[in-house]
Amino acid sequence: MTSVVIALQARTGSTRLPGKVLESVGRYSLLAHCVRRLQAADIGPVVVATTTLPADDAIEAEARRYGALAFRGSDTDVLARYVGVAEAFGGRLIIRATADNPAIDVDGPARLVRAVMATGAEYAVENGLPYGGAVELIASETLRRIDQLATAPGDREHVTLFVKHHLERFRASVTLAPADVRRPDLRLTVDTPADLAFMRQVLEKVDDGHDPASLSAIIAAADAVIRRAKAA
Numbered sequence: 171m172t173s174v175v176i177a178l179q180a181r182t183g184s185t186r187l188p189g190k191v192l193e194s195v196g197r198y199s200l201l202a203h204c205v206r207r208l209q210a211a212d213i214g215p216v217v218v219a220t221t222t223l224p225a226d227d228a229i230e231a232e233a234r235r236y237g238a239l240a241f242r243g244s245d246t247d248v249l250a251r252y253v254g255v256a257e258a259f260g261g262r263l264i265i266r267a268t269a270d271n272p273a274i275d276v277d278g279p280a281r282l283v284r285a286v287m288a289t290g291a292e293y294a295v296e297n298g299l300p301y302g303g304a305v306e307l308i309a310s311e312t313l314r315r316i317d318q319l320a321t322a323p324g325d326r327e328h329v330t331l332f333v334k335h336h337l338e339r340f341r342a343s344v345t346l347a348p349a350d351v352r353r354p355d356l357r358l359t360v361d362t363p364a365d366l367a368f369m370r371q372v373l374e375k376v377d378d379g380h381d382p383a384s385l386s387a388i389i390a391a392a393d394a395v396i397r398r399a400k401a402a
Contacts, residue, residue, distance in 0.1 A: 174214035174283060175261030176305075177252055178204055178238070179329075180269035181245065182225045186362055191269040192228060193366060196373045200360060201229065203272035203373070205236045207382045208305075211279040214265070219255050221245040249326045253317045256310035264308050266329060271302040272369055273358040275351055275385040282307040282343075291343035293333050298347040300392075302359030303385055306330055312340065351385045356392055371395045 180191045180201055187193075191201040198206065201218070208216045218233035220226040222242045230240040241258055243251035256264055263286065265279045282294040282305065292309040308330060316325075320332040333340050346352065360366050375391035376383035 173260060173262040174265060174279075175255065175259045175263075176208045176211065176214055176216045176265040176267060176279060177219045177241075177255045178208060178216060178267045178269055179219045179248060179251065180204075180226075180229050180233075181221050181223075182229060183221075183223070183245065184270075187360070187366065190360055190366065192232060193360075195272055195360075195366070195370050196378065198378070199232060200272050200366075201232050201269050202236050203378075203382075204267060204269045204274060205233060205238045207272075207274045207276050208265075208267055208279070209237065210276045210382050211265075213279050213283055214261065215239055215259065217241050217255050217259055218269070219243065219248075219251050221251075246323075247326045249313070249317055249320060249329050252329055253313050256313055262310055264310055264313060266306045266308060270360045271358070272360065272373065273300065273303055273385060273388045274305060275299060275303045275347075276382055277385075278303070278305050278347075279307070281345075281348075285343040285345055289341070289343045291341045293330070293340050294343040294345075296345050296347045298352040298354050300351070300353045300356040300358045300385070300389065302357065303351065303353075304347075308333070351389065353389055356389060358388065358392060368392075368395065 217239045220229040243254045292312040294307040325332040372392045
C-alpha cells in the first residue's frame, strides 16, 4: 500500500480574515470541516500543519479534538513546513490541502493517488473543481527537491508554485475533474467575511452529520443559495 499523508495547512494569522479557520460554520469550525472531509477520504492520516506561534496553539488543540495529528513549523516558509511533515510522518506521497476550503472533494485525494499510480507522476492536480474543492498531491522526494531549488518568497509560501512555474522539469499529472463536480465557476472557499457568510448559508443546507456531505450535494446547495439571493 502506498504511504500517503494528508497535510492540511492552517494558521490563525490570515491577512484578510484573521482566525477564520476557527470560525464556526454550522456545527463545526472551518478547520474541523476540512479535517473531517480529509479523514473521510480514508487514504492516510491527516496532519494539521500549523506554525510554532503561540496563537496557533488553538489550531493544534482543535486538530487533536477531531482526531488529527499535528505538526508545527515556520510561519512564513510553508514549503519547509511541508518538508517537515514528510520527514516526521514518513509519507511517500503528500496530499496538500488548505484549511480555508470546507468543501474539499472527499473523493479527490483517492483520484490523485490513482493517477499517480497509473502514470508514475510526482505531482498531480485536478482542474475544473469549484474554487476551494481541490487538493494537490506531491511526492515527498519532490518536496525535498524543490526545497533545495526554490528561493523566491512566493515559492516558499505557496509550496507547489515552483512546480507549476516549471512543469517541464517535473512528471506531472493534470487531469479534469469528474463531470458531476466540474464547476470551476463556483467559489467554495473562505477568504473574506462575505465568503464566510456564504459558506455558512451553503453548509446549513446539507446534511453533514456522521458522514460529510458529498461535493455534488454542496454544489447543489450553493446553487440554491445563489438563486435565492438573485431572486431577493
